[in-house]
Amino acid sequence: MAQPVQGRDLTGHVTLTPTEGSKIPVPLGRGALTDIFSGIWNDNGQSRSVAIKNYRLALNDPVEIVEAVNRRLARESNSWLGLHHPNVQQYYGHCSDLGLTIALISPHRPNGNILEYMTTASCSCGDRLKFVKEIAEGLKYLHSQKIVHADLHCDNILIDDQGCALLADFGRSKKIGVPGFSTTLFAGSTRHMAPEFFLKEIPGGGEVEQDTIFCMATDIYAFAMVCFQVFMGEKPFSNLRNDYHVITALHDFCRPEATPVVMECIPRPVWDIMCRCWVEEPRQRPSAAEVVQLLANVSAQ
Numbered sequence: 049m050a051q052p053v054q055g056r057d058l059t060g061h062v063t064l065t066p067t068e069g070s071k072i073p074v075p076l077g078r079g080a081l082t083d084i085f086s087g088i089w090n091d092n093g094q095s096r097s098v099a100i101k102n103y104r105l106a107l108n109d110p111v112e113i114v115e116a117v118n119r120r121l122a123r124e125s126n127s128w129l130g131l132h133h134p135n136v137q138q139y140y141g142h143c144s145d146l147g148l149t150i151a152l153i154s155p156h157r158p159n160g161n162i163l164e165y166m167t168t169a170s171c172s173c174g175d176r177l178k179f180v181k182e183i184a185e186g187l188k189y190l191h192s193q194k195i196v197h198a199d200l201h202c203d204n205i206l207i208d209d210q211g212c213a214l215l216a217d218f219g220r221s222k223k224i225g226v227p228g229f230s231t232t233l234f235a236g237s238t239r240h241m242a243p244e245f246f247l248k249e250i251p252g253g254g255e256v257e258q259d260t261i262f263c264m265a266t267d268i269y270a271f272a273m274v275c276f277q278v279f280m281g282e283k284p285f286s287n288l289r290n291d292y293h294v295i296t297a298l299h300d301f302c303r304p305e306a307t308p309v310v311m312e313c314i315p316r317p318v319w320d321i322m323c324r325c326w327v328e329e330p331r332q333r334p335s336a337a338e339v340v341q342l343l344a345n346v347s348a349q
Contacts, residue, residue: 056141135186137216159207174348182213188336200270242269265330272325
């Protein structure tokens with residue numbers, strides 16, 4: 049039996065915010081399979097601005113697809129429920145009256161994701177280092193709760209009203225040791241995915257197994273690529289045109305290069321940590337707790 053969607057049932061208390069100049073609400077953002085809308089939650093007479101996550105389905109989609117999406121939403125709500133950390137996006141609850149499937153409700157973050165924020169705000173190297181440290185703290189917390197994010201990239205990192213980084217979007221997350229919390233193998237941002245996703249054997253020995261490949265070490269690899277994008281303002285492997293070329297490069301053990309331009313933007317101690325995080329052998333990557341400790345004494349100077 050499928051697990052129910054967890055958390056507070058806000059059905060009947062959340063409304064979509066109309067979009068000026070449009071007869072229907074326009075999404076704030078779009079994922080591969082989801083739309084994010086703005087809305088208002090009437091919380092016992094107090095209006096709260098919220099983000100509404102809906103899966104993009106059509107009225108004529110088979111019932112099996114709708115049921116599969118609801119199972120996925122149940123997994124996401126189970127991962128998200130009970131997480132409380134300054135660097136993890138809060139989960140309010142869910143609604144069943146705002147689309148074809150359950151909608152997940154969280155605080156609206158007007159600053160958007162970290163990339164959107166950095167294009168509108170003047171962010172120094174020190175600001176970017178602060179974000180990287182906060183992302184590491186959020187990841188350390190998730191891993192302490194036995195949760196693998198499994199889709200860590202800059203689109204899934206929000207900035208709150210205080211200018212702090214928040215890990216968000218647990219649609220592909222996995223709870224270590226809990227059956228049913230697995231995700232599809234080739235999902236997510238290819239440029240942030242560890243090379244073992246695309247290999248038949250893990251360096252150091254052992255075959256790749258879909259049930260175990262999503263692990264904390266793959267989050268650590270993704271963290272290194274996030275660091276690169278935060279400091280550089282461009283995607284990893286931006287010189288490669290498409291995902292096929294990225295996968296080919298990973299087969300050739302390629303990583304971002306320490307060019308003079310790169311080293312002008314990324315503090316040397318941070319680069320050294322990144323290099324440890326994206327090593328080929330997953331078991332040699334540091335833990336999130338170790339990354340936090342390594343970053344603790346790093347300054348932007």
